[in-house]
Amino acid sequence: DTAVSxxxxxxxxxxxxxxxxxxxxxxxxxxxxxxxxxxxxxxxxMFSYNNKELIINxxxxxxxxxxxxxxxxxxxxxxxxxxxDSAVYFCASSLATYEQYFGPGTRLTVT
Amino acid sequence: xxxxxxxxxxxxxxxxxxxxxxxxxxxxVPPYLFWYVQYPNQGLQLLLKYTSAAxxxxxxxxxxxEFKKSETSFHLTKPSAHMSDAxxxxxxxxxxxxxxxxxxxxxxxxxxx
Numbered sequence: 001d002t003a004v005s006x007x008x009x010x011x012x013x014x015x016x017x018x019x020x021x022x023x024x025x026x027x028x029x030x031x032x033x034x035x036x037x038x039x040x041x042x043x044x045x046m047f048s049y050n051n052k053e054l055i056i057n058x059x060x061x062x063x064x065x066x067x068x069x070x071x072x073x074x075x076x077x078x079x080x081x082x083x084x085d086s087a088v089y090f091c092a093s094s095l096a097t098y099e100q101y102f103g104p105g106t107r108l109t110v111t
Numbered sequence: 112x113x114x115x116x117x118x119x120x121x122x123x124x125x126x127x128x129x130x131x132x133x134x135x136x137x138x139x140v141p142p143y144l145f146w147y148v149q150y151p152n153q154g155l156q157l158l159l160k161y162t163s164a165a166x167x168x169x170x171x172x173x174x175x176x177e178f179k180k181s182e183t184s185f186h187l188t189k190p191s192a193h194m195s196d197a198x199x200x201x202x203x204x205x206x207x208x209x210x211x212x213x214x215x216x217x218x219x220x221x222x223x224x
Contacts, residue, residue, distance in 0.1 A: 033211070035212075042216055042217070043155075043217075044214070045211040045212065045213075048211060056211050090155065092212075099145065099157050100157075100212060102147075102154040102155040102156070104154040105153070105154050
């Protein structure tokens with residue numbers, strides 16, 4: 001199926017640990033994004049990459065580092081996890097046609 | 112800076128009744144506007160988009176929205192609510208292709224049998 005996929009779907013970890021979330025799209029899009037949805041359902045952009053180049057980097061702690069090995073993949077690595085990092089993280093992609101297609105989300109719980 | 116305001120964090124309508132979810136935007140340049148739907152424990156699905164073509168936009172699942180520049184609004188409507196419409200709805204704005212989406216705070220739609 002053509003889609004935006006994320007792994008894992010659920011991630012439970014302890015404070016201080018380092019974790020990664022992977023995102024892949026097979027839609028042929030050239031731009032990929034990471035959004036964070038907090039406990040109140042508020043969605044906010046974190047990063048975006050266009051053709052493997054970082055183009056948006058919102059005010060996100062340095063503990064968050066995106067990596068795009070190619071146009072179809074955008075991974076999110078988080079160091080030294082904190083309680084406040086608990087959220088749902090969504091990956092999305094687009095192809096200059098304005099609409100973005102979202103993955104199913106990764107629910108991160110930090111204990 | 113661009114932003115959207117969704118009036119009403121919770122909206123309840125009876126099955127078969129009109130659905131109206133409100134969205135007002137603030138943008139210094141012509142905006143591109145979107146409505147997304149999020150079902151429980153799922154990702155966001157695009158319902159419809161306005162990108163400066165027709166002001167009345169038809170989307171999936173019988174939803175439509177009208178861009179009104181004079182009112183800076185992009186309200187979402189559906190003539191007859193169905194139980195399956197129960198979800199969280201987000202209005203979003205961007206400046207254009209491959210630009211970030213700025214989301215409203217969402218409206219939870221409940222359908223009363």
